[in-house]
Structure formats: structure tokens, C-alpha cells
Amino acid sequence: MNYAIEAENLSKRFGDKQAVAGVDLRVPAGAIYGFLGQNGAGKTTTLRMLLGILEPDGGHRRLLGTDRPLSVAARVGYLPEERGLYPAMTAREAIAYVGALRGMSLAEGRTRADELLAANGLGGEATARIRTFSKGMAQKVQLLATFVNRPDLIVLDEPFSGLDPVNQQDLEAMIHAERARGATILFSTHVMAHAERMCDGLVIIAHGRTRFSGSVGAARAHLPSRVVLVTDRPLSNLHAMLPPGSTVDILPGPGNAYRFPLPPGGIEPLLACLIETGSGIRDMHIERPTLHDAFVTIVGDGALRAETPEAA
Numbered sequence: 001m002n003y004a005i006e007a008e009n010l011s012k013r014f015g016d017k018q019a020v021a022g023v024d025l026r027v028p029a030g031a032i033y034g035f036l037g038q039n040g041a042g043k044t045t046t047l048r049m050l051l052g053i054l055e056p057d058g059g060h061r062r063l064l065g066t067d068r069p070l071s072v073a074a075r076v077g078y079l080p081e082e083r084g085l086y087p088a089m090t091a092r093e094a095i096a097y098v099g100a101l102r103g104m105s106l107a108e109g110r111t112r113a114d115e116l117l118a119a120n121g122l123g124g125e126a127t128a129r130i131r132t133f134s135k136g137m138a139q140k141v142q143l144l145a146t147f148v149n150r151p152d153l154i155v156l157d158e159p160f161s162g163l164d165p166v167n168q169q170d171l172e173a174m175i176h177a178e179r180a181r182g183a184t185i186l187f188s189t190h191v192m193a194h195a196e197r198m199c200d201g202l203v204i205i206a207h208g209r210t211r212f213s214g215s216v217g218a219a220r221a222h223l224p225s226r227v228v229l230v231t232d233r234p235l236s237n238l239h240a241m242l243p244p245g246s247t248v249d250i251l252p253g254p255g256n257a258y259r260f261p262l263p264p265g266g267i268e269p270l271l272a273c274l275i276e277t278g279s280g281i282r283d284m285h286i287e288r289p290t291l292h293d294a295f296v297t298i299v300g301d302g303a304l305r306a307e308t309p310e311a312a
């Protein structure tokens with residue numbers, strides 16, 4: 001497999017703080033990957049090491065096939081965690097300036113800036129100064145600047161934070177469009193819904209170490225599916241119908257509500273028995289674990305190790 005990013009056992013210490021203690025990460029070329037972890041887990045430090053902004057203390061990383069990430073800077077787009085464009089610049093100049101930092105001529109950057117602004121509903125703002133923009137609008141301009149050089153690899157540090165729901169949706173579309181063009185995207189986020197919807201693969205870190213690497217489905221498979229059952233009458237015989245070790249939570253509300261792990265043999269035998277005994281089924285459905293639930297389990301479970309390096 002061709003990887004846009006490969007990192008093995010990366011580590012970084014700041015004084016007596018071990019910010020990153022052994023991150024393994026592989027992002028296949030052309031994929032959208034999410035980089036998840038709690039506050040302070042080491043995401044930003046890892047991204048900076050991948051891009052060559054920080055030198056790792058230990059481990060190896062390869063970016064677009066080279067272990068000298070700065071040598072491929074012209075092929076990379078990066079949205080840093082700390083936002084900021086020069087307030088006195090116009091939107092067009094701000095984007096062209098980022099293009100110049102990535103090896104483009106200013107003229108080329110301005111043309112591309114106009115194209116990007118027009119395609120993303122900011123065509124009328126090309127000559128407005130950044131200081132006149134709302135925070136979210138300025139962030140959108142900075143995001144567009146990340147795409148100015150048509151990068152092969154785009155690294156976005158919490159790109160959705162600070163954007164309203166409509167702009168978040170626009171950003172999702174922009175990321176998909178970049179991938180359709182052939183780019184690889186790695187973004188960090190705390191918003192599970194974005195990761196769940198968008199990512200071919202995830203890397204989850206905790207305390208500076210990789211805890212999980214694989215598909216969204218594989219992450220969710222860390223938790224069992226559960227059955228939710230609501231009946232008109234109490235089910236005195238329910239325990240007898242469930243596999244040994246099942247627990248039943250009796251929930252508040254009208255009727256009786258039960259939630260229990262999906263029995264290994266499925267729910268059909270249980271359903272047949274419920275119908276036969278006339279239990280008055282009001283609702284019965286299988287509840288799949290969310291990525292949110294899986295994330296909490298994965299970062300909380302110190303015993304978990306990194307799994308398959310690539311998404312299924």
C-alpha cells in the first residue's frame with residue numbers, strides 16, 4: 001500500500017512533560033483519516049512532528065515518501081491549531097500569501113484565491129480586509145488558503161471548531177472535493193459525528209500513545225450492540241430467555257423498558273418467545289454503539305493496543 005504518512009513510535013518531550021510517548025500512524029494515499037484524542041493527548045504535537053515543524057526526540061516519520069517533511073512543503077496544506085491571518089490583508093492577498101509560502105508565485109496565488117473564494121460563497125469579499133471579517137469567516141478564508149496549492153496532503157488541526165453548522169457542512173464538502181481530486185486528508189477533531197461520517201480510518205491516541213488505528217466500524221466493534229425492548233407488561237421470564245451473564249436495566253417511563261447486550265444467537269428466538277407469551281411488545285430495536293461510546297471506551301482502556309494500521 002502507498003502511504004501518504006507513516007510514523008512509527010514518535011516521541012517528544014517538553015521539559016519534564018512527555019507530550020508524545022510512542023505514536024504509530026499510517027494514512028493511505030487518497031484516504032480521509034481522523035486523528036482523535038482527549039485534550040492534551042498529543043495530537044497537535046504529533047501533527048507538528050509529521051510536518052517537520054518540530055523535530056521528534058525519537059521514532060521515524062515519512063511524509064509523501066520522504067523522511068525530510070520540509071522538502072515536500074510545496075505539496076502540503078496545513079491548517080494550524082492557532083488561527084491567524086494578517087488582519088490588514090485582503091482575503092485574496094491572505095490566500096496568495098499562503099500560496100507564496102508553499103512555492104507559488106503571487107500572481108498565481110491571487111488567481112487561485114479568486115477561484116476559491118468564488119467557489120465558496122466569498123467571491124464578493126475578495127478585496128475586503130481580514131479585520132472586517134467575523135471569526136468564522138476569517139477561518140473559512142484560512143481553510144481556503146490551506147487548499148491554495150492543490151496539495152497532495154492536507155493536514156487540518158481541529159478544522160471544524162469555530163464554524164457554524166452550515167460552514168461545517170461546507171467544510172465537509174470541501175474535504176470530500178479535495179479527496180476526489182486525489183488529495184490525502186488527515187484532520188484532528190473532538191467532534192465524533194464528523195469523524196464517523198467522513199473518515200475511511202481513524203487513529204485514536206491517549207496519553208501520547210496510539211490506542212487504536214482502523215476503520216470507524218472496527219472502532220465501534222469494541223462495544224457490543226444492545227437490544228432495546230419496551231413491553232406493556234413486566235417480563236418475569238426475561239432473564240431465562242437471555243444468555244448467561246446478561247444484565248437488564250429497567251428504565252423509567254410507561255410500560256417496561258429493557259436494554260441488554262445482543263444475544264450471540266440474535267434476537268429471533270427471543271422475539272418468538274415474546275410473541276408466544278403475549279408480552280405486548282411496544283418497541284424492539286438493536287442499538288449499535290456510537291463512535292462516541294467507542295472513543296470513551298478506547299481512550300479509557302489502558303490495555304488496548306494499536307490494531308490494523310489501515311482501515312478495512
Ligand SMILES: Nc1ncnc2c1ncn2[C@@H]1O[C@H](COP(=O)(O)OP(=O)(O)OP(=O)(O)O)[C@@H](O)[C@H]1O
Nearest residue numbers: 014017018019037038039040041042043044045046
Ligand atoms: N511547547 C510546549 N511546551 C510545553 N508543553 C507543551 C508544549 N506543547 C504541548 N505541550 C504539552 O504537551 C501535551 C500535548 O499537547 P498537544 O497540544 O499536542 O495536545 P492535543 O492533543 O493537541 O490537545 P488539544 O486537544 O487540547 O488541542 C500537553 O500536556 C501540553 O500541555
